[in-house]
Amino acid sequence: MGASTQVRILDQRTPQERDRTFLPGAGKTWLLPFYDAFTRLGGVRALHERAVGLAGIEPGQAVADIGCGTGNLSLAILAARPDARVTGLDPDRQALRRAARKARRRGVPLTLVQGYADRFPAEDASLDHVVSSLALHHLDDDDRKAFARESMRTLRPSGKVTIVDFGGPASDSGHAPHGHGPVHALRHLPRPLRARVADSPAVARNQADGIVTLLTEAGFEDAREVAHADHRFGRVTFVQGTRPRTES
Template identity: 80%
Template sequence: MAASTPVRILDQRTPEDRDRPFLPGAGKRWLLPFYDAFTRVAGVRALHERAVGLAGIEPGQTVVDVGCGTGNLSFAVLAAQPSARVTGLDPDRDALRRAARKARRRNVPLTLVQGYADRIPAEDAALDHVVSSLALHHVDDDGRTAFARDALRALRPGGRVTIVDFGGPASTAEQAGHPTHRHGHSALQALRHLTRLMRSRVAHNPVVARNHGNGIVTLLTDAGFGDAREVAHTDHRFGRVTFVQATRP
């Protein structure tokens, strides 16, 4: 029998991190079982595939996926470059367990680290790529600044960061949403609730507002990256999604 592909979850939190709050990818912990179904319905996979194409990851390169959640961007990287060495980073242990189960089913190697965006699991100048999708808007001001600086530290000269996140104003239709009805946690009700959460987050969250205009570009430039720029954008059902890249000088 062939040996199973290695998948592991590491905990890099400090004692001070144990009670550190974070916003789950689904917004609410009880929504996690429905998160992957929601992302499929919402067309998030296309965003991941586009991000991987823009990143230009080459065979054997080292990649850290910041805010990996249940691992979907990591899997998109591995689908495009099976020999890439991918590490997913997220504070949500339950989401990481789901990512690990999915990796084992797919028989792909994946290292998962429980930790925060401001401490990327890599030595100085060790990474070829840092990627992140729809995670930066979960992070507060101090965490965003620390993430950008730590990404610069962890990337080798010429290494690249590629960020996909909401950026720019949502349309009126996207902000409108639907009335809230809470009658238990059925799958359909959960998906509707996730849709409302995402619309509200894009339209009203002050952290998302920091992405508007050149917010992410400015964040990376201020951290010391060269040629930070928006390389693409798309009008998603929940709002404008921007693809931003920068290179470590």
């Protein structure tokens, strides 16, 4: 099978979702052509590579990348595990087209689905891993909870969710360290995205144990921060949780 036929874009949206709004990855639709340049300058690739290492994806495993955007985390997974079965989910059709072009250039198989984080393109207990990078802060309260529930639903027993996003424990004084608050953290992002993220209640809810609590309340066990990066964006947290084994 040629590389061109290994990459596909599917539309999972319902008729009612056709006009549903979402925040583009770069904050504004017109900034999408510059998005990958922004992320390269921001050093996001290193965050993706670290996330892949922490996830511990094994050969042949099924992975869903939620909020995949232009596919950078999905492609990092496939660079490390070419035989992984990766599906990327994002509401932005134009971003998915860019992800598809990059996958075809690399000759790697990738399924891309246009849809939303409150409804994953997977059957119950069919995934080994759910991953998400710098997407959770785009979601409101209801969608954050739905993301966690869908992660639980679609993961197999002992399957793992790995989330990379702004946030994590504050300093001992209860405030972000100097130079690492939300506004400073985003100074390398385009202004529309920086303003959206800095003022986002979801980013505030990522602070302290916000993401850990989200996963714990959804039923994940051993939910915890497994690493963090004092990145040029500011503090980025890596959080994981495991779906419990079913009782025999």
